[in-house]
Amino acid sequence: MILKKIVFNVNGVAAVRGFSDYVKRDLQLAYRSLGDTVAPLIFFTMVCTLVPLGLSPDTQRLSEVAPSMLWIMALLSTLLSIERIFIHDYEDGSLEQLLIAPQLIEIPILGKIVAHWLVTGLPLTLMSPLLGLMLSLPGSAYPALLLSLAIGTAYLSAVGAVGASLTVSLGRGGLLLPLLVVPLYMPIIIFGTATVTFAVDAMQWLGPLAAMGAMLCAAIALCPLAAAAALRFSSI
């Protein structure tokens, strides 16, 4: 009985502590390797520059494709950085220490997902109006763009973490990872671009945004479980 109580306490206290600690630690690590951290943002800007070069500088045509282009580029930039969520921890052995920590490892994993969103998804979202301006996105679409990207990139981080956990022990997993997660990303890109397009067309855009919110909730609940299972089963 006493032992059970101890187990419960250890578990409970450590579980709550784990979340904020891992967020803080990953933010600190991202800050220390700033070059790696801002690379996806620079990539985002650069590939957005490709659109007018490849399509045409005509504002009319640009504004037509701007919602989908911004979304696709945001997805690609997230894809570029999603591997980092576990790979360094795997290489230096932190991951095995996490797996044998006396706590539910789903909580730290959620912390790592949140930290990943804070260093990639959130900056991408904040930068998107600037790029929207360059792609002559109509003014009415900016709230929808910001909100949909904020929710959508969080979803990308959560689902991407599952893919990253599956491929972390492969080493060359960087090549495989997009293959696994891009099909899973397809629904979110449908709703994301729809949200922005609706806003451009002055239609009610809360519907698709709500669908994205629902998907994000499900992802937050399920993805840490799947990622934890993947790490336990296949990373060692």
Add this chain to the structure above:
Amino acid sequence: MPNDYLISVNDLCFERDSLKLFGDVSLCLSAGEILLLEGPNGCGKTTLLRLLTTLLKPTSGNVYYCGELLDKVRYQYLADMLYIGHQSAIKLALSAEENLTWMAASEGLHEPQMVRDALQRMGLGRVYDLPCHQLSAGQMRRVALSRLALSRCRLWLLDEPLAALDAEGIELIKSCVRKHLDRQGAVILVSHQDLAAGPMRKYDLKENCF
């Protein structure tokens, strides 16, 4: 199962892709003892150690902690167990002090002074605030092992702790282990070097005997 052992292992078997790595490993360890796992390369010493960390699951057989089945007391066991493997779990971007603070926090130790003292004892007093990528391999190893200077876990599982250490470093580790044994701790060790720091038992994984 006998209750007076800290940890006991019963007929442990491990297969990887239907290839038997070792079988019928039975061993036990009381508080205050060191157990050295011996055997030629590739006989599964590291694997056995990782089985004891619960990172790997045995194909068959049981591990008991304080007489209880490991699966039943898993969290308690993990809280009492310290594992230092080949990979040091050190973040190169962080300083020695930051790294050790993080490791200590994972054991529930939060006093900054303890961390400083531990680094001082391990001879890292002058480099504690440098980012770890500036340290040498031996110094990095010392940072990882400075966990031993502050850990309060009862069971230490150490995989080649002495690799890359100089004579002074080895002495430091020995003194840590001695203190640990005095506190009724126990150590299970894989090492090709001698770590004569107390009553040591040896288990040969090739012959499956002490």
Add this chain to the structure above:
Amino acid sequence: MAMGSTKWQWFYRLGSPRWFYEISGRWLPWLVCATIILLGVGLFWGLALAPPDARQGHSFRIIYLHVPASLLALAGYYIMAVTGAVGLIWRIKMSFMLMKSAAPIGAALTFMALFTGAVWGKPSWGTYWVWDARITSMLILLFLYLGVLALQRAFTSVEAGYRASAILALVGTVNIPIIYKSVDWWHTLHQPATLKLTSASSIHTDMLEPLVVMVCGFYVFYVLALCLFTRSEIVQQESATAWVKALATSESRT
């Protein structure tokens, strides 16, 4: 584990690759016969006897391949996910072997569904490819299959590959309804005005009966293919065991 209790004995016996190999060896002739008869009857009935469609003429006959392939492509993904889940939960290797074998068959069927759809599309819509909701979903299903296939083969440790791809298959299963619904919704947004799918989907019974035979035939064929793939996987993975070695020597002697 509760190996001793008789209630679960059949379950664990089910998990023995050797048992599966022997029992499936006895099924094989029957499965082959059933497949040939069902597919033969279905194809002859569908391609030769059934009346041509009023609007599409003879080109509609490709549904006798297209519909069963699409059905089984989707069902195959769920079979893969369920066997993967059983393998993960009860740690049954046999179940993982079934999962691994289900992946290439399912991918091939998905590809077949897409290919027959494209061939059918040319005479009925005038183009090989349209971004129709069902076609797009099928394409995404193919991507999901390819992901599982790639992951299975990426690991050096066979068991790690089993477990990782089982988890991926489960994640995909959760996503399939979301993908289907969202693609459906996306399609209603961008409905091209000129293209209409075969609107009146009520199919004549003369055409339906051979289709039912074909669907049954495809199911039996799927089981047959699954057995064959799994048997080869068993022999590969268990090649170190005594019974497979005995099997190999007895086969080389005859």
